[in-house]
Amino acid sequence: MTSETGPAVGLPASAAAQHLAWDPAGFLGELYISFWIPTAVLTAALVIKLPSIVKLWRDPLLRAVGGLLVLACAVFTFAVPGTIAWVNRITGVPNFSAPWVYSLITAFCASCLLLIIAWRGGLSDRSAATRRAMRWVVGIYSAVIVVLWVLFALADTPVERLRDLDTYYATTPFMREEIVLYLLAHTVAVLITYRLVRNWVRTDGLDAWLRWGLKSLGVGYALNLVYDAAKISAVVARWTGRDLDWLSTDLAPPVAALSAILVAIGFILPHAGQYLHGRWRVRLSHWRLRPLYLLLRTVTGSAVPLTVRGGPELRLTRRETFIRDVLLQLARHFDEDLRRRSYAAAVTLGHPPGRARALAAAVTIQDAVAARKRPVDRDAPASLGTAAPLREIEAVSRVLRHTDEIEAVLSLAATAAQSVPAHD
Secondary structure, eight states, X not given: XXXXXXXSTTSBHHHHHHHHSOOHHHHHHHTOOOTHHHHHHHHHHHXXXXXXXXXXXXXXXXXXXXXXXXXXXXXXXXXXXXXXXXXXXXXXXXTTHXXXXXXXXXXXXXHHHHHHHHHHHOTTOOOHHHHHHHHHHHHHHHHHHHHHHHHHHHXXXXXXXXXXXXXXXXXXXXXHHHHHHHHHHHHHHHHHHHHHHHHXXXXXXXXXXXXXXXXXXXXXXXXXXXXXXXXXXXXXXXXXXXXXXXXXXXXXXXXXXXXXXXXXXXXXXXXXXXXHHHHHHHHHHHHHTHHHHHHHHHHHSOOOOOOSSOOHHHHHHHHHHHHHHHHHHHGGGOOHHHHHHHHHHHHHTTOOHHHHHHHHHHHHHHHHHHHTTSOOSOSSOOHHHHHHHHHTHHXXXXXXXXXXXXXXXXXXXXXXXXXXXXXX
């Protein structure tokens, strides 16, 4: 008589079913995110913001950002199991890390609310309502922290728990109330912050980088709500005699880590994005001026001196200065009649006015470069002929890359000149 076996060879059906059953704790264990990762990202955000915070220390908004990032780093540093054990060991109190981490989380919640109040109010807002709201936040969350320590002193927690303290002591008198209190304080702060961020991101006229930063903050705080839901569900399950500890032990930590990363990105994006965008625009402008720069080098036979210590902004300024100086030297050779005919030809060919002006200026400059060795009949250049090529040197340089368009404009302008009667 053979025993019934399941899909897994050699295993009884019941064992095979257990083998194939989805284990959420095991699955989430594979997705474990080290708390040192969000700590590193948050530290990077703090380092990026630190110069501005130190320079503008009187700015309440920057102080709030700095406080939030410091507290967020502290939360994840002291929530690492190894750090929890170390704090318990040096204090000699089992689970001393619990009220300490809960206090850091509560202070972080307060800093979130203070930041949003300062951010929404703006730098110039010193109204009584704003100050009153900030005092309420500080007062309420300070009281919560005091109560957390009082409850811990009253609770009996002799067994050290590094990862599952919330569920292990979910039914312990006083510790039960402490766990509920910190989760409630966290949920309220995150919910308010999330709603304010969500409303703010819909505001018209926001900088694109700020909008993306706010979106990242919104997702990060939404994940904080998922963290709270997982923790509360696991605790309530313990109250009802069920075991959903994996929600608190295995789901909540990676959610918190991902949330912290998104919150850090939300603070980094507006600052770093604007900085990188500005650097990119400087380098792009420098590259766009290259065709005109190379053309005008044939006039002077020299180039802009290279500097090792000069940044992109300095190199761009020197290139612009070189171009304008050479154009001023060429001004007496500018043919205003050629510029007008070239503009009309460009418009006739279907170019919009802005590009038509750039094409006309490019034709005029090329003609002046070619004609610079010819004798000049007039001593002073026409003001219009000088101003037009100097006005938008980047646009002129960009059209120099399109030689076919310049040749078409020049050809049509020459045809127009030939069709004008001699007595005109």
